[in-house]
Amino acid sequence: MKVKEVSQLTGVSVRTLHHYDDIGLLTPDCTTEAGYRLYSDDNLATLQQILFFRELGFSLKKIGELLTSPAFSRQEAFEMQRNMLLEKRKQLDSMINTIEKTIQHGKGELVMTNEEKFKGFDFGENPYEQEARERWGDKAVDESNKKAAQFGPDLEKEMNRIYFNLASLRHLSPNSDEAQVAIGQWFEFLNKMGNYSLEAFRGLGEMYVADERFTKNIDKFGEGLAVFMRDAMAVYVE
Amino acid sequence: MKVKEVSQLTGVSVRTLHHYDDIGLLTPDCTTEAGYRLYSDDNLATLQQILFFRELGFSLKKIGELLTSPAFSRQEAFEMQRNMLLEKRKQLDSMINTIEKTIQHGKGELVMTNEEKFKGFDFGENPYEQEARERWGDKAVDESNKKAAQFGPDLEKEMNRIYFNLASLRHLSPNSDEAQVAIGQWFEFLNKMGNYSLEAFRGLGEMYVADERFTKNIDKFGEGLAVFMRDAMAVYVE
DNA sequence: GTTGACTCTCACGTTACGTCATACTTTATA
């Protein structure tokens, strides 16, 4: 789909699409050789996400952070957004209530304090952001780091813990959330003592299967773990 | 009340109060000789109005125009705002509905078209503004005055005929065929001497009931004709 | 009488686009 079609479908302006592309929030999957932006269905789904978050008052910057967070899951996000929308409706109800009272107040049928007159406006500290940050924000990553670090200077123990954890998940899909979180921990762990690029990380996964010495050592934690890890690592890199 | 108190009470920042003062949207009734802003209860009521309109997506400029309009009435505004808030809640419900469908869609339990995925987002042409402009915009009063003045004797006759005809139908449903034909004639008639958009036409109907001067003149042809016409006009627009 | 919370007025920064201007590409029409 070209910009105008997307614009008409979603109600956002073409300029907005350009803008989102400029700031890297929504880069179309494809372009014609003339430079025309072409949006895929997946791009549309992302745009929908963006609009939901925007409606809930998130800044574009924060939306970008959320969308690119490794812990981000679309389904999870949708369910959360639903809750947020319900919250917002409650707020709206509160405002409606306030205004109805105000109308009566104007007719002299009711007395109102100043505070009551502004009930429902307290937009100030919305709990939405908080929840989102906890779920997908930097804090989540930091916390897990902290926990991992608490295992002490004994790196081998920590390593084993991660392997163990992964082994317990190896019957799941390599791209399941749990698997990806676990493999993320593995990636962080490796980066504590060296600098693994994502590409190197993927290569490592390949080696787990290709090299028998690795395979055997890894599969000690559970049959098929090496293969599982390779797949999960490949997914993680993406 | 000084700025901080107002800020805490209402949830808006001190800077915002300064800003509203700067642009003349909300100038405190009083200041100390040191230049401190002092807000009266009336100022607070105005601020409440501002916040309601703001929540409904009006620009500060437009809010200022509304508030200073001679036709502006606080009570009327409140009632209108309540309707707008109810409208907005409907929109929210639509979004919630969309998101619930989307969740099912994600689980593969449902098929959705791209259009369905963006239902409820269509912020584009909000009817709120339109209504407000018609009610309090200077334009509404001027235009109808001008046109009324231009009436020649021929036109007046035709107009009366249409009114008469409508009055004879006012016991029917506003969306009956007869009523719609008659109101269609009225629309054509108006368009002979000016350009009435459908939206303006609907607004005119609203004014028939809202503005006593109209109501009285119209009801001369039959009790309740103004209300009947407003309803028929609303139906006609759709 | 001085500390700390509160206030003032500039004035520049920021976010999320809007609005041209200018130029190229694609589609429709004659």
Place this chain on the structure above:
DNA sequence: TATAAAGTATGACGTAACGTGAGAGTCAAC
């Protein structure tokens, strides 16, 4: 098939509604 019309791209500047200090005056309290 040429040519107009509609769509798109990239700057680049504009705007709305504040945020964020800086620097200075004011006020209540200990």
